Amino acid sequence: xxxxxxxxxxxxxxxxxxxxxxxxxxxxxxxxxxxxxxxxxxxxxxxxxxxxxxxxxxxxxxxxxxxxxxxxxxxxxxxxxxxxxxxxxxxxxxxxxxxxxxxxxxxxxxxxxxxxxxxxxxxxxxxxxxxxxxxxxxxxxxxxxxxxxxxxxxxxxxxxxxxxxxxxxxxxxxxxxxxxxxxxxxxxxxxxxxxxxxxxxxxxxxxxxxxxxxxxxxxxxxxxxxxxxxxxxxxxxxxxxxxxxxxxxxxxxxxxxxxxxxxxxxxxxxxxx
Amino acid sequence: xxxxxxxxxxxxxxxxxxxxxxxxxxxxxxxxxxxxxxxxxxxxxxxxxxxxxxxxxxxxxxxxxxxxxxxxxxxxxxxxxxxxxxxxxxxxxxxxxxxxxxxxxxxxxxxxxxxxxxxxxxxxxxxxxxxxxxxxxxxxxxxxxxxxxxxxxxxxxxxxxxxxxxxxxxxxxxxxxxxxxxxxxxxxxxxxxxxxxxxxxxxxxxxxxxxxxxxxxxxxxxxxxxxxxxxxxxxxxxxxxxxxxxxxxxxxxxxxxxxxxxxxxxxxxxxxxxxxxxxxxxxxxxxxxxxxxxxxxxxxxxxxxxxxxxxxxxxxxxxxxxxxxxxxxxxxxxxxxxxxxxxxxxxxxxxxxxxxxxxxxxxxxxxxxxxxxxxx
Numbered sequence: 001x002x003x004x005x006x007x008x009x010x011x012x013x014x015x016x017x018x019x020x021x022x023x024x025x026x027x028x029x030x031x032x033x034x035x036x037x038x039x040x041x042x043x044x045x046x047x048x049x050x051x052x053x054x055x056x057x058x059x060x061x062x063x064x065x066x067x068x069x070x071x072x073x074x075x076x077x078x079x080x081x082x083x084x085x086x087x088x089x090x091x092x093x094x095x096x097x098x099x100x101x102x103x104x105x106x107x108x109x110x111x112x113x114x115x116x117x118x119x120x121x122x123x124x125x126x127x128x129x130x131x132x133x134x135x136x137x138x139x140x141x142x143x144x145x146x147x148x149x150x151x152x153x154x155x156x157x158x159x160x161x162x163x164x165x166x167x168x169x170x171x172x173x174x175x176x177x178x179x180x181x182x183x184x185x186x187x188x189x190x191x192x193x194x195x196x197x198x199x200x201x202x203x204x205x206x207x208x209x210x211x212x213x214x215x216x217x218x219x220x221x222x223x224x225x226x227x228x229x230x231x232x233x234x235x236x237x238x239x240x241x242x243x244x245x246x247x248x249x250x251x252x253x254x255x256x257x258x259x260x261x262x263x264x265x266x267x268x269x270x271x272x273x
Numbered sequence: 274x275x276x277x278x279x280x281x282x283x284x285x286x287x288x289x290x291x292x293x294x295x296x297x298x299x300x301x302x303x304x305x306x307x308x309x310x311x312x313x314x315x316x317x318x319x320x321x322x323x324x325x326x327x328x329x330x331x332x333x334x335x336x337x338x339x340x341x342x343x344x345x346x347x348x349x350x351x352x353x354x355x356x357x358x359x360x361x362x363x364x365x366x367x368x369x370x371x372x373x374x375x376x377x378x379x380x381x382x383x384x385x386x387x388x389x390x391x392x393x394x395x396x397x398x399x400x401x402x403x404x405x406x407x408x409x410x411x412x413x414x415x416x417x418x419x420x421x422x423x424x425x426x427x428x429x430x431x432x433x434x435x436x437x438x439x440x441x442x443x444x445x446x447x448x449x450x451x452x453x454x455x456x457x458x459x460x461x462x463x464x465x466x467x468x469x470x471x472x473x474x475x476x477x478x479x480x481x482x483x484x485x486x487x488x489x490x491x492x493x494x495x496x497x498x499x500x501x502x503x504x505x506x507x508x509x510x511x512x513x514x515x516x517x518x519x520x521x522x523x524x525x526x527x528x529x530x531x532x533x534x535x536x537x538x539x540x541x542x543x544x545x546x547x548x549x550x551x552x553x554x555x556x557x558x559x560x561x562x563x564x565x566x567x568x569x570x571x572x573x574x575x576x577x578x579x580x581x582x583x584x585x586x587x588x589x590x591x592x593x594x595x596x597x598x599x600x601x602x603x604x605x606x607x608x609x610x611x612x613x614x615x616x617x618x619x620x621x622x623x624x625x626x627x628x629x630x631x632x633x634x635x636x637x638x639x640x641x642x643x644x645x646x647x648x649x
Contacts, residue, residue, distance in 0.1 A: 174380055177369070177382070178376070178384070182375065185370055188399060196386045197386060
């Protein structure tokens with residue numbers, strides 16, 4: 001009784017701290033006001049991105065009619081799809097190896113290596129990838145979008161790994177033991193029990209990987225060759241020549257897409273065994 | 274009853290005549306977890322024989338090694354040393370999916386992405402049984418555990434008792450040689466647990482499968498088992514029929530762990546065969562059973578159950594010890610009377626008779642056939 005009332009009082013206290021509301025509102029404002037402005041002006045019937053005149057879809061129409069944007073979108077989706085597919089496979093294997101085996105020497109090192117792309121400054125990875133790929137290209141003579149796809153796959157792995165591993169850690173080990181007890185070989189345990197139960201985690205990891213790939217600028221900027229312009233790179237190029245509401249429209253669409261993916265990620269991640 | 278201490282099968286609870294076919298033979302199995310300095314011995318050269326069609330219970334407090342022994346038989350752990358034979362075949366190092374045993378897990382471990390009948394079919398499908406047989410067996414299992422109506426339910430829509438029955442059906446469906454049950458009733462409330470105890474016994478009778486049951490609940494063990502092995506700290510202290518374990522505990526730990534019991538200090542005099550002359554505090558003397566013939570004369574602990582005692586007048590010739598009524602605890606069908614002896618020891622007497630007033634002097638009759646001299 002005493003303990004309970006004490007805890008309740010403390011919880012109320014936190015929200016009643018002087019300045020709590022103001023700080024919260026200020027944070028929300030800084031985070032979301034620019035995005036609101038971007039979205040609002042994407043519907044502006046005017047060349048200006050600061051002066052509102054009238055509501056219109058004209059910049060969306062312009063964006064859809066723009067070959068540059070269409071091509072960049074296509075490239076972005078191709079790269080993201082490839083990177084998502086393969087990063088999820090590698091992440092699933094890594095997650096299984098780090099949760100479904102007895103503790104092994106160097107396990108912590110394995111985590112660190114898997115998560116490395118999250119910790120190393122992206123520009124370092126980008127420069128390293130650029131020079132490494134340059135050597136490969138000279139040695140093999142092979143060029144093409146494959147390099148960009150591989151680079152994306154690599155930095156997507158840790159993002160896909162996190163939710164998959166979280167899901168595996170949540171999953172009761174006795175389910176897999178029960179399957180083995182009921183005469184399922186390790187391979188059949190995986191297909192019949194582990195994988196079906198892991199699917200929400202895999203979907204969540206795929207969403208995250210897709211969004212991260214779609215979003216990437218630095219590595220793409222350095223690695224992408226001619227004709228491999230992704231949407232963020234295209235936007236970056238356009239902005240150098242001055243912001244137009246067309247860019248606002250494209251950014252708003254990208255935002256919408258990301259929101260859908262993040263929402264899916266949230267709901268899939270929340271569904272528990 | 275048979276005199277356990279003199280039986281040639283001493284310490285196994287089996288008489289020569291009762292011996293059946295060995296189903297599980299655990300032969301000096303040691304299990305250590307960890308390596309080197311940090312190694313913990315969960316089982317210390319444990320040997321046990323479990324017969325065909327037997328309801329065998331591993332009983333002990335948490336950490337005694339009972340679950341480890343079960344997991345060794347299932348194949349989730351491998352023995353550090355020793356052999357495990359199943360129906361004459363060494364299985365100690367086979368993976369779980371190659372052992373013809375099935376497990377009912379404490380958490381049930383039902384597959385949440387499958388329906389009730391899909392769960393039950395799983396083992397049969399893995400054994401690649403013909404479809405017709407799978408259908409037939411699944412239906413038979415559903416009716417055995419009375420779950421026909423819920424065959425297509427998802428398992429997360431079931432109550433605890435229903436999940437329990439599905440787990441049983443799933444484990445019984447492949448007709449294992451041995452069914453292993455790891456504290457399967459511990460998550461159920463008291464009423465349901467009592468029902469399931471009877472249900473389990475019925476299933477064992479109907480299927481004729483050997484059950485190996487793990488529990489820390491002594492009442493559960495005594496109710497259901499043909500034989501019980503009492504474990505402590507990685508060792509089996511005593512194996513025997515429930516009555517034998519209850520009436521003739523071999524060790525102080527067993528006596529203390531199972532049921533209510535009085536354990537008091539006494540002095541052992543002459544020993545003849547399985548019996549010995551014991552002098553009680555206060556000077557009275559009686560002939561008690563020895564739990565082990567190696568017990569030497571001198572200071573010993575003796576044990577007797579509260580329900581075997583009788584309150585008598587202090588000057589009655591039948592009074593074995595004399596003391597003062599210290600406390601009376603009423604529990605419905607009777608009362609526990611705490612009698613404080615002159616040397617300070619308290620003896621509990623269970624009685625439904627009328628009782629003298631608090632602080633009154635009373636005698637306690639201890640019938641000698643119910644007294645056991647314990648090994649520590």
